[in-house]
Amino acid sequence: MHTETxxxxxxxxxxxxxxxxxxxxxxxxxxxxxxxxxxxxxEWGLPYGSDSSxxxxxxxxxxxxxxxxxxxxxxxxxxxxxxLDSGGLLRIEVTDARTERRLPAPPPxxxxxDAEAGRGLLLVEALAETWxxxxxxxxxxxxxxLRTTGSGFGLGTGGLAEE
Numbered sequence: 001m002h003t004e005t006x007x008x009x010x011x012x013x014x015x016x017x018x019x020x021x022x023x024x025x026x027x028x029x030x031x032x033x034x035x036x037x038x039x040x041x042x043e044w045g046l047p048y049g050s051d052s053s054x055x056x057x058x059x060x061x062x063x064x065x066x067x068x069x070x071x072x073x074x075x076x077x078x079x080x081x082x083x084l085d086s087g088g089l090l091r092i093e094v095t096d097a098r099t100e101r102r103l104p105a106p107p108p109x110x111x112x113x114d115a116e117a118g119r120g121l122l123l124v125e126a127l128a129e130t131w132x133x134x135x136x137x138x139x140x141x142x143x144x145x146l147r148t149t150g151s152g153f154g155l156g157t158g159g160l161a162e163e
Contacts, residue, residue, distance in 0.1 A: 015086040017044055022079045023064075025072040025096070030064035033080045037092075044084055052148035055127050056082075056090060059144050062120040063094035071096025071139065084148070089129075093143040095136065 019040045023029035037060040038053055046052045060080065067078040076097035083091045124131050128144035135141075 013086075017084045019082040020079065022077040025068045025076060025078050027065075027068060029078075030061070030068045033064040033078075033094075034061045037080060037082060040082060041084075041090075046084075046090075046148055050149070052090070052146065056092060056146055056148075059092050059124055059127055059146065060094070062124050063092065063142050063144070066120055066142065067094050067096040071098040073097040073139075088148045090146045090148050091143060092146065093141050095139060095141045097139040 019037075021033070021036060023033050034057050038048060038057045041053050041056055042048050046056070064078065064080065071078065073096075078097070079093075079095040081091075081093040081095070083093075124144055127146070129147050131142070131144035133140055133142050
């Protein structure tokens with residue numbers, strides 16, 4: 001039996017913009033990942049200094065810092081991937097090459113007040129809509145999603161409509 005889809009039943013197409021870049025596993029590269037992410041988001045219509053851009057920058061900074069601090073394997077890179085869909089959902093992924101299968105322990109409720117580290121995943125947890133870790137054949141992929149305001153797809157403010 002053949003059925004035709006009526007125009008009113010058709011689903012609107014979903015457009016996804018993707019940015020992917022590999023970086024050496026160094027602190028300078030983690031900083032560069034954050035800067036390039038903010039630049040790319042600006043190109044997609046999420047302006048520098050907007051709430052969405054600033055939150056995304058913090059998430060990228062924390063995940064990239066974790067990749068170079070805890071996921072570093074000498075001679076191997078980490079990768080940043082950003083995907084922004086036409087509904088304004090931004091997915092941030094940072095993949096490292098650390099081979100153990102252990103997923104990070106849930107962050108403590110509060111690190112000691114004099115601790116110099118230990119707040120990164122707490123920030124990600126607080127700022128992201130969702131986040132998690134996906135195992136890979138080699139390494140792991142730590143991801144977070146963020147609902148943006150203004151996406152370069154004609155939603156919200158700050159962008160040109162996608163053609």
